[in-house]
Amino acid sequence: MGEVRHYTENGGPQEAYDSEHKAAVEEYLQKGYSAEAIFADCEIRVSGKTYNVLKRTAVTAFYDENGDTIFDVTNKRIAAEYEALTSGAGEPESDIGKAISSIERQAFEAATQEPEKIPEELESDSKLHDLEKDAETVKEPEKPDAVKKAVEKLQAELAAASDKEKPFAEPCIEYLIKRCGESQSLAEDICQQHKTWKKCYGYIFSKAKTCLGGNSGPVRSDTVFEWVEDYYHLDDKAQEEKKAKEAAERQKKAEERQKQPAKKTTKEAATSKKLEAKETAPKKREACHTEAGSTEEKIQEE
Numbered sequence: 001m002g003e004v005r006h007y008t009e010n011g012g013p014q015e016a017y018d019s020e021h022k023a024a025v026e027e028y029l030q031k032g033y034s035a036e037a038i039f040a041d042c043e044i045r046v047s048g049k050t051y052n053v054l055k056r057t058a059v060t061a062f063y064d065e066n067g068d069t070i071f072d073v074t075n076k077r078i079a080a081e082y083e084a085l086t087s088g089a090g091e092p093e094s095d096i097g098k099a100i101s102s103i104e105r106q107a108f109e110a111a112t113q114e115p116e117k118i119p120e121e122l123e124s125d126s127k128l129h130d131l132e133k134d135a136e137t138v139k140e141p142e143k144p145d146a147v148k149k150a151v152e153k154l155q156a157e158l159a160a161a162s163d164k165e166k167p168f169a170e171p172c173i174e175y176l177i178k179r180c181g182e183s184q185s186l187a188e189d190i191c192q193q194h195k196t197w198k199k200c201y202g203y204i205f206s207k208a209k210t211c212l213g214g215n216s217g218p219v220r221s222d223t224v225f226e227w228v229e230d231y232y233h234l235d236d237k238a239q240e241e242k243k244a245k246e247a248a249e250r251q252k253k254a255e256e257r258q259k260q261p262a263k264k265t266t267k268e269a270a271t272s273k274k275l276e277a278k279e280t281a282p283k284k285r286e287a288c289h290t291e292a293g294s295t296e297e298k299i300q301e302e
Contacts, residue, residue, distance in 0.1 A: 005018075009076045020049075022078060024044065029082050033082050034054055039182060040054075041055065041057045051063065052185060052233075055078075063233065067235050088126045113143070128260050147187040150190040151180055153190060154176055154180075157196065157197040164202070169202070179229070208224075
């Protein structure tokens with residue numbers, strides 16, 4: 001993953017979007033931006049590339065299909081650019097303002113064009129009804145109710161958390177439940193079998209440790225919530241499967257070792273031989289004594 005670009009509201013040549021990022025921002029302003037939403041996300045597609053856009057507390061982040069952050073823009077700058085798009089006031093001077101103005105003009109021209117005439121053969125109600133019916137049959141199937149499943153999974157994990165874990169787990173899981181109602185993609189990520197709250201907690205702990213340079217200290221709640229979402233968006237399925245496979249192999253080897261008889265040390269083997277020798281020695285003497293007694297009895301009889 002390359003370096004993440006950060007665009008602020010300060011302006012200047014160093015703050016100008018590159019062509020790819022500029023196109024993505026323009027598409028987001030047209031299709032996914034919501035000035036009122038505190039947190040909001042959407043999916044856009046530009047030049048054959050898919051972006052997942054997430055509006056956070058201070059910035060709006062653009063992710064690729066793997067969940068890696070490509071760039072982010074401060075919400076103040078996004079809001080100003082959206083206002084320029086919708087206000088229609090004056091001719092903008094900045095590159096982004098000109099681009100937005102151009103988009104606005106194209107939308108206006110498209111809206112004011114004379115609608116195409118409906119061919120006479122399609123004017124009958126019966127034929128229009130048939131077309132509408134055919135259109136319904138090719139609609140994409142609805143996605144499964146991932147939101148409900150994600151909420152149930154999170155609630156179960158919160159209930160299973162220990163009393164020691166709950167003070168931290170509770171606000172994080174409540175935040176995730178709220179976000180599931182706003183983001184279908186996040187709900188689907190949470191439903192993945194290998195994603196768990198315990199692993200999420202470990203991810204947050206490692207991020208905090210790195211952020212604080214290995215020291216103890218406070219971390220802002222909005223930063224923690226960003227880490228929480230980052231974990232569930234992270235594409236780590238292959239890595240988790242590899243860990244599970246290695247753990248299963250270690251368990252199998254341990255069970256095989258337990259089934260094998262324990263090998264005696266050289267000292268233990270020598271001690272065992274001495275004990276065996278002591279146990280057999282009296283028996284030999286007894287056998288000799290018995291044989292001698294039998295001989296003596298025979299002599300007396302004769």
